[in-house]
Amino acid sequence: MSQAEVAPPAPTVSAPKAAPVSTTVAAPVMEPVMEPMAASMVAGVRPQTAAGFLALFRNEITLTFRRTRTIALLGLLAALPVLLGVVVKIQTGNLHGGPGGPAFIAQVTQNGLFLVFAAITVALPVFLPMTVGVVAGDSIAGEAATGTLRYLLVAPAGRTRLLAAKFAAAMAFCWAATLAVALSALATGAALFPMGGMTLLSGDTIGLGGALLRAVLIAGVVALSLAGLVAIGLFVSTLTGSGIAAMATTVGLVILVQILDSLPQLQAIQPWLFTDHWLTFADLLREPMYWDGVLHNLGLQALYLAVFGSAAWARLTSRDITA
Amino acid sequence: MTQSPVVESIDSVDTEETPVGGPATAAGPTRADSPAVIRTQGLTKRFAGGQLAVDGLDLTVPRGSVFGFLGPNGSGKTTTIRMLMGLIAPTSGVATVLGASMPQSVGSVLPRVGALIEGPALYGFLSGRDNLVRYDCADPTADPRTRARRVSEALDRVGLTAAAGKKARAYSLGMKQRLGLAAALLQPRELLVLDEPTNGLDPQGMREIRALIRELAGEGTTVFLSSHLLDEIEQVCTHAAVMSKGRLLVQGTVRELAARAQGRLVVRTPDAARAAEVLAARGVSDIRVAESRVDGEPATAGDDPLPGLCAALVEAGVRVSGFGVERGTLEDAFVALTGEGFDVAG
Numbered sequence: 001m002s003q004a005e006v007a008p009p010a011p012t013v014s015a016p017k018a019a020p021v022s023t024t025v026a027a028p029v030m031e032p033v034m035e036p037m038a039a040s041m042v043a044g045v046r047p048q049t050a051a052g053f054l055a056l057f058r059n060e061i062t063l064t065f066r067r068t069r070t071i072a073l074l075g076l077l078a079a080l081p082v083l084l085g086v087v088v089k090i091q092t093g094n095l096h097g098g099p100g101g102p103a104f105i106a107q108v109t110q111n112g113l114f115l116v117f118a119a120i121t122v123a124l125p126v127f128l129p130m131t132v133g134v135v136a137g138d139s140i141a142g143e144a145a146t147g148t149l150r151y152l153l154v155a156p157a158g159r160t161r162l163l164a165a166k167f168a169a170a171m172a173f174c175w176a177a178t179l180a181v182a183l184s185a186l187a188t189g190a191a192l193f194p195m196g197g198m199t200l201l202s203g204d205t206i207g208l209g210g211a212l213l214r215a216v217l218i219a220g221v222v223a224l225s226l227a228g229l230v231a232i233g234l235f236v237s238t239l240t241g242s243g244i245a246a247m248a249t250t251v252g253l254v255i256l257v258q259i260l261d262s263l264p265q266l267q268a269i270q271p272w273l274f275t276d277h278w279l280t281f282a283d284l285l286r287e288p289m290y291w292d293g294v295l296h297n298l299g300l301q302a303l304y305l306a307v308f309g310s311a312a313w314a315r316l317t318s319r320d321i322t323a
Numbered sequence: 324m325t326q327s328p329v330v331e332s333i334d335s336v337d338t339e340e341t342p343v344g345g346p347a348t349a350a351g352p353t354r355a356d357s358p359a360v361i362r363t364q365g366l367t368k369r370f371a372g373g374q375l376a377v378d379g380l381d382l383t384v385p386r387g388s389v390f391g392f393l394g395p396n397g398s399g400k401t402t403t404i405r406m407l408m409g410l411i412a413p414t415s416g417v418a419t420v421l422g423a424s425m426p427q428s429v430g431s432v433l434p435r436v437g438a439l440i441e442g443p444a445l446y447g448f449l450s451g452r453d454n455l456v457r458y459d460c461a462d463p464t465a466d467p468r469t470r471a472r473r474v475s476e477a478l479d480r481v482g483l484t485a486a487a488g489k490k491a492r493a494y495s496l497g498m499k500q501r502l503g504l505a506a507a508l509l510q511p512r513e514l515l516v517l518d519e520p521t522n523g524l525d526p527q528g529m530r531e532i533r534a535l536i537r538e539l540a541g542e543g544t545t546v547f548l549s550s551h552l553l554d555e556i557e558q559v560c561t562h563a564a565v566m567s568k569g570r571l572l573v574q575g576t577v578r579e580l581a582a583r584a585q586g587r588l589v590v591r592t593p594d595a596a597r598a599a600e601v602l603a604a605r606g607v608s609d610i611r612v613a614e615s616r617v618d619g620e621p622a623t624a625g626d627d628p629l630p631g632l633c634a635a636l637v638e639a640g641v642r643v644s645g646f647g648v649e650r651g652t653l654e655d656a657f658v659a660l661t662g663e664g665f666d667v668a669g
């Protein structure tokens with residue numbers, strides 16, 4: 001994996017715009033060499049269309065959710081709130097008011113809606129990022145391992161466009177994963193506990209409709225807070241030709257960062273870890289909503305996205321595809 | 324490993340046993356002055372490990388040709404094809420495909436090129452049809468409105484219509500190969516690059532692919548074909564090039580190669596030693612004597628030396644039971660060019 005062999009990054013990339021820039025450039029080259037007879041039977045330059053450009057994105061997202069692995073991961077995430085709800089139901093006495101347990105657990109017995117937030121709080125540090133690490137880590141490396149990467153690139157998908165499509169599909173998975181946790185928690189909460197208007201952390205009470213809206217908002221914010229991890233996963237994925245290695249590395253990285261985030265000796269670097277502000281979504285359960293932490297978190301994710309997204313792009317566009 | 328990397332050493336390319344309807348010489352709209360579809364100059368690839376896979380390659384593939392790309396295992400064919408398709412960057416030298424340099428122009432060149440590189444690669448959990456849809460979606464110039472029709476046509480062209488709904492992981496090797504070919508045929512192409520296209524195919528499949536190649540060549544598509552099956556190359560190609568250890572040994576039309584071919588004179592006789600003496604005296608070179616058989620290369624003088632040689636043998640009292648010229652095959656030419664050794668070059 002020496003960097004010495006790689007070519008200059010920019011030229012191998014097809015323009016990520018829908019405009020048919022490159023094809024019009026090639027046209028004058030073609031004209032004199034095409035025979036009239038051949039020209040009629042063999043199509044020459046076709047224009048690039050917006051629909052054609054976007055087709056890969058749609059196909060990539062569909063493909064992600066057609067994999068058995070994706071469905072299994074979503075199923076696993078959906079099982080988590082059920083387990084949590086059942087445990088809370090059985091162990092009500094022990095957990096009630098217990099200071100050490102995860103946030104919102106105590107409120108779940110009074111209002112099933114709180115299971116949504118409790119489940120997200122439990123899933124966010126490890127389970128959710130692990131599934132995202134699997135999907136993002138495998139994205140490019142998995143295609144390289146099966147050899148399909150070379151056929152996508154000679155299609156030609158365009159290296160930048162392919163990376164963008166992979167990112168879009170991984171973000172779609174983040175969103176689906178968060179929804180899987182939230183919806184399963186909502187169903188479990190409704191089945192096992194009373195539902196109704198909820199008392200916020202600030203002491204105010206909002207109606208059931210308002211509470212559901214906040215759940216949707218929080219699910220969106222949580223999905224977006226995984227963007228930095230997706231970028232890291234994509235970058236790792238461009239480094240190797242083995243899907244398994246990329247998945248393991250990305251998931252290992254999540255666990256490592258979570259450990260670093262919990263060591264008191266490392267307080268200086270902790271604010272810069274991509275996991276550090278994940279739980280700020282709870283601030284949106286106040287009245288009025290407290291956005292500082294959330295925006296800080298999203299800014300941090302954007303920073304990670306810029307750094308690791310560029311690294312992934314530089315690596316993929318300059319890499320020799322020998323698999 | 325013995326090597327004779329001299330271009331002149333092509334001594335036996337079969338010309339007489341070319342089957343009827345063979346080379347697509349007349350089919351393609353080959354034109355002497357038509358510009359090259361592929362042209363490389365000093366194309367070189369040295370891998371990160373220091374392996375020199377392709378070394379100063381100067382290749383010219385004329386428009387409309389069916390170009391056979393030959394070479395022993397590890398001679399750099401696939402590496403060359405990868406450079407032509409913009410998958411790997413050359414260490415030095417330039418590669419021009421359809422008039423534009425690679426890998427800078429992949430976006431404008433590759434939609435007009437269909438490729439099969441080092442065997443097919445498929446999504447096992449998708450059906451054959453969905454695999455093609457996937458690859459078609461990857462091409463930003465492909466029209467989504469005609470996608471379903473083009474996919475069906477491509478499946479039909481490689482005889483996979485009946486198995487189109489089956490998961491690709493349940494495909495046999497030959498079916499996978501066919502599906503890979505179908506992916507290359509999703510659009511009308513100006514150039515098809517096929518790396519060992521008949522690998523894993525049954526005899527019918529091979530025949531069909533050869534027929535398909537001739538048909539495509541007839542439509543004006545240039546076909547660049549790497550293969551180890553020399554009779555396949557002989558049957559379908561108009562041009563050929565031979566690689567060895569990353570270097571180009573020879574390139575030209577198959578007809579040119581054939582014209583240089585020279586058969587070996589074979590004499591069957593119980594007086595082998597005596598015959599060898601007579602033949603040597605008459606300028607026959609490279610004489611090999613076996614039991615009741617002598618063969619050698621007749622001198623390439625202007626007029627046909629064979630009747631004279633025959634008369635001389637009879638005159639010298641050699642009992643001739645058989646006398647004639649045995650045409651070599653492209654295989655002999657290939658082995659003569661690239662050496663007999665079985666071990667691949669490091």
Ligand SMILES: Nc1ncnc2c1ncn2[C@@H]1O[C@H](COP(=O)(O)OP(=O)(O)OP(=O)(O)O)[C@@H](O)[C@H]1O
Pocket residue numbers: 322370371372374375376394395396397398399400401402403668669
């Ligand atoms: N990714 C790589 N890294 C290092 N060396 C490589 C790599 N790929 C190929 N090579 C080397 O380059 C040389 C040419 O390989 P290539 O695959 O081009 O051969 P080929 O002519 O296609 O052979 P075959 O007929 O077996 O398909 C070989 O010596 C091979 O070991």
Ligand SMILES: [Mg+2]
Pocket residue numbers: 400401402441518
């Ligand atoms: Mg090869």
